[in-house]
Amino acid sequence: MSDGLRLPCAGPRAARVPRIAAFVIVIASSASAASCATVKPSEREVLSRPEMDPSSEKHEEEFHAHYESSRQGSFGGHGAAGGGCGCG
Amino acid sequence: MRLRLDLARASWLALAAVGLTLLVLAAILPGRAVRAEDRITLQGNYFREASTRVLAPTIDIEMDLPDERFTLGGSYLLDAVSSASIAAGAAAVTGGDAVFTELRHQAALRVRSKLDGWTFGGFFRYSSESDYISRAFGLNVSRELFEKSGTLSLAYSGSFDRVLVIRPSFRDTVPWISPSDPAIATCEAEDPTTCGNNLLQSHYFNVGYGHALHRTVLAGLNLEVQYIHGPQENPYRRVDGAFFQAHPYTRRRFAPNAFIRWALPRAEFIVFEQRYRLHVDDWGVLSHTTDTRLHFRIAKILRLRLRYSFYTQKGANFWIPMTERPYPADAELMTSDPKLSAFMTHTPGIQLTVELKPLARFRGLRWLDGAWVQATYNHIFPVTDHPLDYYYGNARLGSLAFSVPF
Numbered sequence: 001m002s003d004g005l006r007l008p009c010a011g012p013r014a015a016r017v018p019r020i021a022a023f024v025i026v027i028a029s030s031a032s033a034a035s036c037a038t039v040k041p042s043e044r045e046v047l048s049r050p051e052m053d054p055s056s057e058k059h060e061e062e063f064h065a066h067y068e069s070s071r072q073g074s075f076g077g078h079g080a081a082g083g084g085c086g087c088g
Numbered sequence: 089m090r091l092r093l094d095l096a097r098a099s100w101l102a103l104a105a106v107g108l109t110l111l112v113l114a115a116i117l118p119g120r121a122v123r124a125e126d127r128i129t130l131q132g133n134y135f136r137e138a139s140t141r142v143l144a145p146t147i148d149i150e151m152d153l154p155d156e157r158f159t160l161g162g163s164y165l166l167d168a169v170s171s172a173s174i175a176a177g178a179a180a181v182t183g184g185d186a187v188f189t190e191l192r193h194q195a196a197l198r199v200r201s202k203l204d205g206w207t208f209g210g211f212f213r214y215s216s217e218s219d220y221i222s223r224a225f226g227l228n229v230s231r232e233l234f235e236k237s238g239t240l241s242l243a244y245s246g247s248f249d250r251v252l253v254i255r256p257s258f259r260d261t262v263p264w265i266s267p268s269d270p271a272i273a274t275c276e277a278e279d280p281t282t283c284g285n286n287l288l289q290s291h292y293f294n295v296g297y298g299h300a301l302h303r304t305v306l307a308g309l310n311l312e313v314q315y316i317h318g319p320q321e322n323p324y325r326r327v328d329g330a331f332f333q334a335h336p337y338t339r340r341r342f343a344p345n346a347f348i349r350w351a352l353p354r355a356e357f358i359v360f361e362q363r364y365r366l367h368v369d370d371w372g373v374l375s376h377t378t379d380t381r382l383h384f385r386i387a388k389i390l391r392l393r394l395r396y397s398f399y400t401q402k403g404a405n406f407w408i409p410m411t412e413r414p415y416p417a418d419a420e421l422m423t424s425d426p427k428l429s430a431f432m433t434h435t436p437g438i439q440l441t442v443e444l445k446p447l448a449r450f451r452g453l454r455w456l457d458g459a460w461v462q463a464t465y466n467h468i469f470p471v472t473d474h475p476l477d478y479y480y481g482n483a484r485l486g487s488l489a490f491s492v493p494f
Contacts, residue, residue: 038237043303046351050441051359051383051391052306054298054347059148060464063133063487067142071468071480073401073427074367074375076312076343 125159126151129491138481140171159200167192167217192217205232211245219252219261219323226292238299249288253323266319267334268421288318304351312343327422328414334422336406341369345377359383372405373428389445395437395466403430410476429477437466437485459492 039047050056061078069075128149135142143166150161170189198211207230215222226245233240252261265272265284275283291314298308321333345365352358361381368374379397386392403409406421407428415422441462448457468483 038235039300039303041236044300046304047300047306049351049359049385051385051393052349052351054306054308054349059129059131059146059489060487063131063144063485066144067135067483067485071427071433071483072375072399073371073373073404074343074365074369074377075314075341076310076367077345077363077365077377077379 125156125493127491127493129489131487131489134486135483137483138479140169142170143168156200156202159202161198161200163194163196163198165192165194167194190217192220205236206230219254219264220249221252222247222249224248224290228294234299238297241294241296241298243292243294243296245292247288247290247292249290249318251286251288251319251323264319264321264323266321266337267332268321268337269319270337284319286319288320289316291315304353305348306350307348308346310343310345312341312345314341314343315339316341321423322425325424327424331415331422333424334420335425336371336421339369339371341367343367357385371428373401373403375399375401389443391441391443393437393439393441395435395439397435397437398432399435400432401430404428407477409474411474424477426478426480429472429474431470431472431474431478434469434471435466437464439464455494456492459490462489462491463487464489 046052065075065078128147131146131148133142133144133146135144146163146165148161148163150159152159168189168191172188192215194213194215196211196213198209200207200209207228209226209228211224211226213222213224215224224245224247226243228241228243230239230241232238251264253264254261263284263286265281265286269284271283271285272280277283293313294310296308296310298306300306316339317337320335320337320339323332325333327333343365345363347361347363349359349361352360359382361379361383363377363379363381365377365379366375367377377397377399379395381393381395384392384394404423406419407423407425407430408415409429439462441460444456444459444461447453448455448459464485464487466485468485470478470480470482472478
């Protein structure tokens with residue numbers, strides 16, 4: 001396998017950063033494109049149900065974050081942005 | 089001072105506190121139907137693994153004063169942690185296999201204000217146990233966009249903790265000074281630990297965006313960043329049976345994550361939810377988490393949620409598997425922390441929520457209008473090629489919650 005494209009200082013960690021940046025850019029671009037869509041207040045009946053509301057699980061998320069911090073080396077994933085349903 | 093109590097006593101204390109609160113609620117809540125957002129939630133959490141059991145009852149109250157323009161909330165949590173020793177794997181330090189139960193108290197106060205599409209919030213939280221004191225505060229702001237189809241949110245929180253270590257021989261606590269503390273290297277005092285600091289700081293930032301893509305689809309993205317500075321080792325664990333752990337003094341963590349919730353067409357009583365989280369940090373810990381959930385509305389008042397979560401993690405770059413020990417004599421960083429090793433977990437879970445609205449038709453129970461009861465169970469199955477390092481076995485998480493408006 002050729003190393004022609006690898007920069008002299010680029011190790012595995014250096015290669016990881018652009019990959020993460022690309023991931024964030026792709027996701028953010030998709031979200032930006034989708035954000036043109038709006039849902040009228042009269043169409044938000046389904047969105048206002050508890051099972052569609054991320055904030056309805058905040059107590060459970062706090063407990064999960066607590067035990068995960070004692071068993072995993074990672075963090076995050078419990079602060080999902082709410083809203084979107086316009087029902088708050 | 090570390091309390092050495094019988095777990096059963098702590099359990100009965102927690103149950104008595106919950107029971108007393110329910111009695112008070114029944115007495116003070118009037119016999120009328122209410123629709124306000126003011127709400128009280130009681131939750132009993134239970135966690136059990138091979139060497140540790142945790143009972144964590146919580147109470148949370150939120151009130152609009154007088155409406156959503158100013159909301160005040162507060163919570164109290166009691167953590168009753170029982171383990172075979174102060175730190176699993178450090179029985180030698182604590183003198184054998186006696187069961188220790190330690191209590192942690194946590195209280196939090198929060199405020200929120202909603203004004204013309206903007207929401208502002210803040211909190212302060214204080215937590216105390218025999219060998220750890222934590223003070224944290226946070227600020228957040230969010231803005232509704234695109235005719236309330238989207239919400240952009242920003243949050244910051246900082247915590248300032250004091251890490252102590254218990255000396256069983258002296259029955260006291262002293263500040264824990266990390267072997268990695270940079271002040272030690274330049275210290276000229278006879279006892280270099282006097283130059284160190286036991287303050288552990290954390291600065292956390294979160295930017296998120298949630299959007300209703302369709303009348304049945306809600307999706308969101310979050311980026312979480314955390315900077316930690318201070319002693320980050322468990323003072324009670326030993327490496328190769330003799331040395332203190334030495335973790336890097338700073339840590340930078342980065343966790344982008346995304347979610348989608350979709351009420352299935354022609355079967356809108358079923359909601360499909362998918363979450364994904366990537367985590368990387370400058371300690372070399374890389375992890376992926378996928379979490380798939382199905383929410384079923386079985387009946388008008390009954391909801392069922394099934395869950396499966398998969399987690400995989402690469403070990404920290406200074407972790408050496410137990411089978412390849414000991415650490416080199418010149419190693420500056422050393423760990424025996426299981427959560428810094430390489431492992432995977434599978435977690436299935438089930439949750440049942442019963443809305444109590446039908447009971448509110450009966451005289452004397454009208455205060456149950458808007459109330460619900462929720463039972464949750466998750467079981468964690470770890471998988472690892474390094475069972476000597478990640479020695480946590482299966483774990484069970486259960487919780488029972490009761491929430492009522494007032």
